[in-house]
Amino acid sequence: MFNVFNNLTTEQGIMHTAEFFSLLFVFSITYHAIHNIKGTIKPPTKALISMFFGTVAYGIAKIIIGLFFGTY
Structure with a gap:
């Protein structure tokens, strides 16, 4: 079974969720x-x-989130 969230840590999951909702919000x-x-x-x-x-x-939100969490 193919699992997308197989190798994601909690912080990465939170980041992807924040990126998705920021994209949806701005759209x-x-x-x-x-x-x-x-x-x-x-x-x-x-x-x-x-x-x-x-x-x-x-892209801007991804950079800001990456700088905030230190993962960019």
Whole structure:
């Protein structure tokens, strides 16, 4: 049986959970911020823009979390 969390320590699990939720948080915030802008932005474009900003913020959050836990 293939187990993804087989060789993860508790600290790594906490880090991955924090990274996932920060990515989800930033994605939703960016999507709603773009959604509130009045204009002719189509929904797929909004999703792409929010995915781009979410990925950038995910990288920044990963670096910050890595510096905080000393694992980067």
